[in-house]
Amino acid sequence: MKKETRTIVVDDKLNIEAYLLEGIVQPFPNHFHDFYVIGLMERGHRYLNCRHEEYSLMRSDMILFNPNDNHGCAPLNEDTLYYRGININSNVMLNLVEDITGDRKLPRFTKNVIVDDEAKSYYQPLHEMIMNGSQEFEREEYLYLLLSHLLQNYAQPFDTIVPTCNIEVEKACSYIEENYAKRISLDDLCEITNLSKSSLLRAFTKVKGVTPYRYLEAIRINESRKLLEKGLQPIDVAQQTGFSDQSHFTNYFNSFTGLTPGAYRDIFTSKGKKNDE
Template sequence: MKKEVRTVVYDDDLRVEAYRLEGVIQPFPNHFHEYYVIGLIEGGVRELSCKNQKYTIQKGNILLFNPGDNHACVQSDGNTLDYRGVNITKEVMLDLAEEITGRRDFPEFSRHVILDEEAACYLRPLHDWIMKGSSEFRKEEYLLLLLSMLIQKYGRSFEPGIPCPEEIEKACVFMEQHYGERIYLEQICRCAGLSKSALLRAFTRAKGVTPYGYLENIRIGKAKKLLEQGVTPMEAALQTGFSDQSHFTNYFNRFIGLTPGVYRDIFLGRDEAEKKI
């Protein structure tokens, strides 16, 4: 079996993150990200579920996830997953979209799985250059060309927050403000003005995950930022509301594909390299 390798690199010039997974058999449970994901399957066959739609994804497929798009996947053949992807925060995407379209609107990808060789021809070298730490401005060209093509062919503008009822937005804001505390479902319901059953039904329908799943995703996102700043995994777990470091480590590894310690070391290594320059 192919040796498992997981690598993540942050590009300071582009302000985007590149992932590479090789030899992975791990399933990924239902979750979402607070950023855009553009990924390319290089090997293996997986069953993907995204926003209640089922897909079979394999080599050549490009994945397009908007912030908040819930998805899960599991290997469906005897091979392992070989995947490369680029993660773009909403703030950076807003700047890129304005550069491309002239409008400061968030793009929304209308399709989650595509087969587009032209797009793949931009994504592969862009990803390679980020992983290798290239400083050539061609990587910025390729990022803009890739996004321009994807937005034109598969995107539409949207205003963030419109699809969700006011009560659900109140619940989201409450969790975003209190993620570092021990939160009870009753508190969220009181803030949203809904009963527990009504909140669970409405929230899951609107967001694709339960309120608890949404809270854990917020915590993981906040923990990533702390680890990038050099905070220890134990302190990151405490600051983001996880009950203990073991729970934090297991959850982080399930959704990010790396342990908190390994993720933190990547950024510490980058900082040390910059000091030597």
Template sequence: MKKETRTIVYDEKLKIEAYLLEGIVQPFPNHFHEFYVLGLMENGHRYLNCRHLEYSLSKSDMILFNPNDNHGCAPIGDETLYYRGLNIPQDSMLDIVEDITGQRKLPVFMKNVILDEDAKSYYQPLHEMIMQGSTEFEKEEYLYLLLSHLLQNYAQPFDVITPKSNNELEKACDYIEKNYAKRISLDEICQIANLSKSSLLRAFTKIKGVTPYRYLETIRINESRKLLEKGIQPIDVAQQTGFSDQSHFTNYFSSFTGLTPGAYREIFLDKNQHDE
């Protein structure tokens, strides 16, 4: 039988708590929380009772608990539970919702259980980055993308503020292009552009087709190519282009190009030697 593990991480920047339950077989009695709970079933089957409704939970189901939503669950069958959870205090939720909607009101999620691939695609990397202690502002992006999506689709009524003009966005792009080698934050970019985090994200994805963090990483990768082509060592390229470490650089470079930085560099070393 797999050992039960419970891992909890509090993110000081986001002011939310992430936890991971692995190999869990115990039932949880009827209870409620004072905070919001966003959960994702990664494995297992569970019976859930929430607000007098009954659900059968399985892989990829997401859970949305409002504060004071009473709920309890128990295992179905022999599969153990693998579950990701995020606990969001009401004050933190208020700050984010105000940024997204312009209204400082706590949302009420109308559904407690959803199956939504878009929400899952935001949730999983967000949760993993919190658990790993990531300091990249991509983590904030995923939180805002997730909550914007949930507010628009499962909380009523909420309108999203329309992004401002291209001038603000170009200021943000210019700042990223000039400072890509430094560790910059989402707060800095928002201040330069005079946009909220939510408005900045929507403007970028609408006009540029990518998030601010992906824009930053693309700039870094493009610059790193130029340095590798000159024969500079990958470890030095990582430092000169703003990556937190060589492993981070290698992972991103490989995902963009299909080659490791070392293999890419070798191509141009061979070419230069042949030209000579």
């Protein structure tokens, strides 16, 4: 039997806590928290009792607990639990909701268990980045996208009109293009556009079709290609284009191009050698 492991990481920038439970077999008695919980079943099969409702939890089910939601769970079919969780205290949630909706009021999720591929697509990378200690502002984007989606679909309604803000979006693009080699934060982009984080993300995605962080990564990858084509080493290119380390650079470059930076560089250095012959 695989050893049970419990890993907890606190993101000081986002002020939220992420944790990973692996190989868990123990049941959890009825209890409640004074914070919000957003969870994802990675593997396993569990019985959940929450607010007098019973659920059979399976892979890809997401869990939404409001503060003081009484709940307990136990394994089914002797399955071990693999579970990702994020805890958000009420003060942090209040600030996030105000930024997203303009209404400073704590939400109450109307469903405790959901199956939602879009929510999952925001949640998984957010959780992984926090667990890995990432300092990139992409994780902040995912947090806002996740909460905007959950609030819109599983809590009180809020204004879904997406502002255009073309001028502001172009200001953000120009700033990214001029400063891609530096560490850029979502706060920086909000300051120069005078938009809230939620408004910036929604407007930017509507106008450009990608989030600000994805736009930044695309700019960095395009610039890195030029440097690799000149024969620079991948480690030097990573430093000159703003990637936190070579591993981060390699992963992103491969996801954009299908090649490692070294393999891409070799294509052009090989061409140079043949032309010299």
